[in-house]
Amino acid sequence: MASVQKKSISGRIFNIVNCFIVTLLIFVTLYPMLYVIFASLSEPRYLLSHEGLLLYPVGKMTLKGYELVLKNPNIINGFRNSIFYVALGTSINVILTSMGAFVLTRKHFAIRRLCSLLILLTMFFSGGMIPTFFVVKNLGLYDSFWALVLPNAISVYNMIIMRTFFFGIPESLEESANLEGANDWQVFTRIILPLSMPVIAVMILYYGVGHWNAWFGAMIYLRDRTKYPLQLFLREILLQDQMESMAVSTQEMAEESLFKELIQYSSIIVTTLPILCIYPLLQRYFVQGVMIGAVKG
Numbered sequence: 001m002a003s004v005q006k007k008s009i010s011g012r013i014f015n016i017v018n019c020f021i022v023t024l025l026i027f028v029t030l031y032p033m034l035y036v037i038f039a040s041l042s043e044p045r046y047l048l049s050h051e052g053l054l055l056y057p058v059g060k061m062t063l064k065g066y067e068l069v070l071k072n073p074n075i076i077n078g079f080r081n082s083i084f085y086v087a088l089g090t091s092i093n094v095i096l097t098s099m100g101a102f103v104l105t106r107k108h109f110a111i112r113r114l115c116s117l118l119i120l121l122t123m124f125f126s127g128g129m130i131p132t133f134f135v136v137k138n139l140g141l142y143d144s145f146w147a148l149v150l151p152n153a154i155s156v157y158n159m160i161i162m163r164t165f166f167f168g169i170p171e172s173l174e175e176s177a178n179l180e181g182a183n184d185w186q187v188f189t190r191i192i193l194p195l196s197m198p199v200i201a202v203m204i205l206y207y208g209v210g211h212w213n214a215w216f217g218a219m220i221y222l223r224d225r226t227k228y229p230l231q232l233f234l235r236e237i238l239l240q241d242q243m244e245s246m247a248v249s250t251q252e253m254a255e256e257s258l259f260k261e262l263i264q265y266s267s268i269i270v271t272t273l274p275i276l277c278i279y280p281l282l283q284r285y286f287v288q289g290v291m292i293g294a295v296k297g
Helices: 002-040 044-049 064-071 073-103 112-121 129-138 156-167 171-179 184-195 197-213 216-221 230-239 250-258 260-295
Strands: none
Touching: 002 260, 064 073, 064 260, 073 112, 073 156, 073 184, 073 197, 073 230, 073 260, 112 156, 129 216, 156 197, 171 184, 184 197, 197 230, 197 260, 216 230, 230 260
């Protein structure tokens, strides 16, 4: 009886400690985003003088920062470009990754193991930034949107996840299709892909978030500002000491100097919000796709 009571007490202590640690992790994870949200809604004069934790908007709540951000034509243009890059890049990524993973699962493909080895080597060795720049330039992709979507068309890590998922699909389905006269392309499009929606959703999420957050490639390969993605404009806003590019008059320059921090926080929310809205739509596929793709096979 004493032993059971001792275990019960130790179990309660363990649960309390676990709850405390989990709560602390949740707070540490969510607080940076909450800080940015509260700061973007705060009155700029109070925000500039505020120190320490920010648990609510200080001063009178205002949307002036969002108004100034959305008035900036660069933000609208960058938003449109980012959507285009995400749609085009993710489509290319998912198509090529799924096709590559399917080829690597074909047992009758004679050099399947050799190809897998060569593909894996690219995860550990690469030419580097300068050789990649010259390849992009010599191929005529410099200062074009193709420079942002083609050099990283396939992620080896994602291909391995998808290949492992394909291995988990029963072979009897493919054998039945082959008996009916289906070729590899028909097996791929009519059997493999329809059964792989969970892992495809995960790939869309991985690639889409990657394209949406990308800015370094655009900074290197693009010179035409009309082709800049949203994240590159956000970088400029966060690094600029003054917001001259957003002002059209002396009055607006003074106003935007006061609202500089508010503009920065509001810009972060504007660029992050679309991804936060997409996550819930793909969440039900996320865990299933990753677990099956990582364990089976």
